[in-house]
Amino acid sequence: xxxxxxxxxxxxxxxxxxxxxxxxxxxxxxxxxxxxxxxxxxxxxxxxxxxxxxxxxxxxxxxxxxxxxxxxxxxxxxxxxxxxxxxxxxxxxxxxxxxxxxxxxxxxxxxxxxxxxxxxxxxxxxxxxxxxxxxxxxxxxxxxxxxxxxxxxxxxxxxxxxxxxxxxxxxxxxxxxxxxxxxxxxxxxxxxxxxxxxxxxxxxxxxxxxxxxxxxxxxxxxxxxxxxxxxxxxxxxxxxxxxxxxxxxxxxxxxxxxxxxxxxx
Amino acid sequence: xxxxxxxxxxxxxxxxxxxxxxxxxxxxxxxxxxxxxxxxxxxxxxxxxxxxxxxxxxxxxxxxxxxxxxxxxxxxxxxxxxxxxxxxxxxxxxxxxxxxxxxxxxxxxxxxxxxxxxxxxxxxxxxxxxxxxxxxxxxxxxxxxxxxxxxxxxxxxxxxxxxxxxxxxxxxxxxxxxxxxxxxxxxxxxxxxxxxxxxxxxxxxxxxxxxxxxxxxxxxxxxxxxxxxxxxxxxxxxxxxxxxxxxxxxxxxxxxxxxxxxxxxxx
Numbered sequence: 001x002x003x004x005x006x007x008x009x010x011x012x013x014x015x016x017x018x019x020x021x022x023x024x025x026x027x028x029x030x031x032x033x034x035x036x037x038x039x040x041x042x043x044x045x046x047x048x049x050x051x052x053x054x055x056x057x058x059x060x061x062x063x064x065x066x067x068x069x070x071x072x073x074x075x076x077x078x079x080x081x082x083x084x085x086x087x088x089x090x091x092x093x094x095x096x097x098x099x100x101x102x103x104x105x106x107x108x109x110x111x112x113x114x115x116x117x118x119x120x121x122x123x124x125x126x127x128x129x130x131x132x133x134x135x136x137x138x139x140x141x142x143x144x145x146x147x148x149x150x151x152x153x154x155x156x157x158x159x160x161x162x163x164x165x166x167x168x169x170x171x172x173x174x175x176x177x178x179x180x181x182x183x184x185x186x187x188x189x190x191x192x193x194x195x196x197x198x199x200x201x202x203x204x205x206x207x208x209x210x211x212x213x214x215x216x217x218x219x220x221x222x223x224x225x226x227x228x229x230x231x232x233x234x235x236x237x238x239x240x241x242x243x244x245x246x247x248x249x250x251x252x253x254x255x256x257x258x259x260x261x262x263x264x265x
Numbered sequence: 266x267x268x269x270x271x272x273x274x275x276x277x278x279x280x281x282x283x284x285x286x287x288x289x290x291x292x293x294x295x296x297x298x299x300x301x302x303x304x305x306x307x308x309x310x311x312x313x314x315x316x317x318x319x320x321x322x323x324x325x326x327x328x329x330x331x332x333x334x335x336x337x338x339x340x341x342x343x344x345x346x347x348x349x350x351x352x353x354x355x356x357x358x359x360x361x362x363x364x365x366x367x368x369x370x371x372x373x374x375x376x377x378x379x380x381x382x383x384x385x386x387x388x389x390x391x392x393x394x395x396x397x398x399x400x401x402x403x404x405x406x407x408x409x410x411x412x413x414x415x416x417x418x419x420x421x422x423x424x425x426x427x428x429x430x431x432x433x434x435x436x437x438x439x440x441x442x443x444x445x446x447x448x449x450x451x452x453x454x455x456x457x458x459x460x461x462x463x464x465x466x467x468x469x470x471x472x473x474x475x476x477x478x479x480x481x482x483x484x485x486x487x488x489x490x491x492x493x494x495x496x497x498x499x500x501x502x503x504x505x506x507x508x509x510x511x512x513x514x515x516x517x518x519x520x521x522x523x524x525x526x527x528x529x530x531x532x
Contacts, residue, residue, distance in 0.1 A: 125363075133322055134360035137432075138374045138422075139349035145377075 022229065029221045033151055036144040046149035047156075054115045054150070054216075055157030059164065061110050066165035069106055070172025073097060078181055091188035092195035094173035095166075099196060099204045101261070103166040108211035108253050110165075111158055112246055116219040119150060120245035123223025124238040132224070147224070151216045158212030159205055166204065203264045210260065211253050218249040271297045273430060273462050274319065279328035281314060288314050289325070290486040296479075298429075301456055301463045303473040306483035307508070315483065316434055316466045320354060321345055333429065350378055353423030357435045359415035361407040361422070368394075368403030371422045378426065393421040397451065413444035417451070424455060430462045431455065437469040449475050470509065474498075482508070 077093045123146070126132060135142045170192070177183040222229070222245035223238075230237035274296040281289040289311050296302045306312040317323045319330055321337040330337050335348045361370045372390045375381060381389070394400050397417040407415060416436060423431060433452065437445040449472050455461055467473055473480055474494050481491040484504050490497060497505060 122364075129358060129363075130356050130360040131362055133317075133320070134354065134356055136322060137320055137349055137352065137354040138377070139346045140373065140377050 025225055025228075026217070026221050029224065030217050032143045033147045033217075033220075036141065036148045040141065040144045043144060043149045043152075046145070047152045050149045050153030051157055054111070054153045055160060058111060058114055058157070058161055061114055062107055062161045062165050063168050065106060065110055066103075066168035067172040069102060069165070070094060070098065070169030070174075071176045072172075073102065073169070074173035074176035078177055078183070087183055088187035088191055090177045090183050091170075091173070091190075091192035094177070095170055095192040095196055096200060098166045098169040098173075100200050101257075103169060104162050104204050104207040104211055105254070105257060107162040107165040107208065108158060108215060109250065111154070111161065111212070112215055112219075112249050112253070115154070116215050116249055117242050117246050119216065120219040120223040120242045121238055123220055124226040124241050127224060127226045128234065128238065142224075147220050150220060151213070154212040154216035155209060156212075158215070159208040162204060162208035199264065203260065206264070207257060207260050210256050214252050214256055215249045218252060219245040222248070273298045273333055274464070275329075275331040276315075276319070277329045277331070279315075279318065279325055279330065281318060281323070281325040281328075283314075288486050289318070292328070292483075292486075292488055294481055294488060294491055296462060296464065298462055299456070299460055300478045301452065301465065301476050303465045303467060303477035303480045304483065305468060305470075305473055305480055305508075307468060309485075310483040311486040312466050312468075312483050313434070316432060316464075319464070320352075320432060321349075350374075350426060351429045353426065353428035353431045355416065355420040355423040355431070355433045355436070357416075357438060359407065359419035361415065361418055363407055365407075366403060367399070367405050367407060367410065367418050370407070370418065371403070371425055374422065374426050389425065390421075393425050396424075396454075397421045398447070413440050413448070416440070416448060420448075420451065424459070424461075427459060428461065431464070433463065433465045435467055435469075436465060437467060437472045445469070445472060446475075448472075452476050 074090060074094050077090055077097075078087065081087045081089055081093065126146070132142050132146075135145065174185070174188060178185045178188050222241045226237055226241045227233070229244075230240050232240065272295040276292055276294050279289050279292040280287070292315065304312050304315060314323065318325055319332065319337070321330075321340070325338060328338070332348060333351060335344055337345065337348065340348070361367070362373075365373075368387075368390055371393060372386050375386045375389060379386075390403060391400065394403055397420055399414060399417055399421065402410070402414065402418070407418070410418060420433070420436075423433075436448045436452065440448065452463060452465065453476055456463055465473070465476065474497075477494055479491060479493055480497050482489045482497065482505060489502055489504055490500055492500070498509065500506070
């Protein structure tokens with residue numbers, strides 16, 4: 001009995017140590033990347049390439065998911081508002097929920113699904129195939145050449161993708177509210193313009209900026225430290241690291257969401 | 266061990282562990298300039314670990330590794346970066362970047378460390394591809410190359426900066442005999458044409474005997490012998506003879522220990 005309790009306590013201790021180690025590694029990793037901004041020239045060409053992958057190639061997904069999210073929100077709000085006779089508030093409700101909350105969160109989730117997982121797998125495979133060792137041996141800094149452009153591209157792309165998501169979401173709301181259910185287009189658009197203030201827009205921008213940082217930071221780190229953190233190597237290790245990266249970045253993103261909302265509301 | 270003026274690598278009292286397990290046990294050797302040194306040993310002998318230490322990718326428990334006058338164990342980042350520009354490394358699987366073409370991979374060090382214009386870089390890249398019998402392959406992706414071609418492309422990238430020192434990890438592993446011989450010829454050509462010091466880590470006897478000026482043989486993390494090909498061949502050490510004659514290790518089996526291992530899973 002005593003031995004079982006001892007084993008449980010030891011296991012708990014191991015989990016605690018791993019958590020502290022892992023958090024420390026994440027912190028050092030981010031510091032190392034950001035330090036390269038001052039140590040080397042700005043990696044413009046590589047960052048543009050990554051904006052193409054992270055940003056431009058995600059646009060179709062963002063537009064489609066934005067449109068349908070806006071449509072379904074409008075449908076739900078219409079069904080609720082009509083019971084209180086306040087259907088003219090539809091535009092404001094759709095825009096407010098999209099700009100402050102759903103736009104940044106949904107766009108970030110789409111980026112995690114399309115870009116975060118792919119990036120973590122790519123970095124993990126680079127680690128498995130000794131490509132980081134090769135970079136070190138060629139005296140090319142991995143943080144500057146591989147990590148920094150991806151992180152910067154995510155920070156630039158996610159707010160832009162969020163703005164597109166919001167715009168198409170509001171458009172989707174217009175289709176359902178005005179074109180399908182006959183809400184006055186004046187009420188939809190003017191109600192929206194009257195209600196939304198700059199603080200709401202800033203909240204969305206700050207959130208999406210931080211989401212871009214958190215997503216790419218976690219996904220890069222999970223791939224980069226594959227050889228340290230994963231018990232199994234090869235394809236299984238890459239798959240486990242990718243799963244962990246997706247889960248951790250999504251949870252951290254929602255945590256940051258709550259913190260920013262509570263600070264700005 | 267004192268370093269001679271002619272030596273480019275000096276490994277002194279090198280000890281390294283993975284966790285509790287001692288991998289390299291007090292290694293001492295030096296490599297002279299212009300030499301082809303082959304480091305041999307079976308699986309688990311510590312030869313890849315030794316290579317990673319010489320490349321400063323791992324930090325040893327104790328001891329020093331001096332390469333071209335720089336103690337790589339204690340060198341700061343800047344010194345190490347400068348030293349690495351004088352070194353080339355060809356990895357076992359090539360370690361080419363899968364998102365770039367073969368040509369882009371090979372020219373990467375030149376783009377990062379020189380001020381040469383793109384046209385000159387292209388010419389130098391093609392020159393190295395010609396040397397490796399890979400002319401016309403620069404626009405292919407690494408996934409379109411065979412194992413031997415990947416190794417040669419990796420070698421082209423390793424020598425693009427005309428390094429003083431070249432490390433080559435398992436050049437013959439996984440290759441057919443003809444391609445393996447071609448790579449051996451290439452290594453000899455590189456030494457003769459560019460006066461490089463070349464360190465080759467391998468377990469292929471035939472290849473080692475063909476290219477080596479000297480061979481260092483590792484067994485269980487210790488150096489058994491360092492000598493010329495003739496000295497290795499005439500060594501009386503039973504482990505060397507087993508290796509040359511491809512005989513299995515004749516391990517004495519303790520009956521009690523064997524039963525314990527089977528029943529408890531522990532030694």
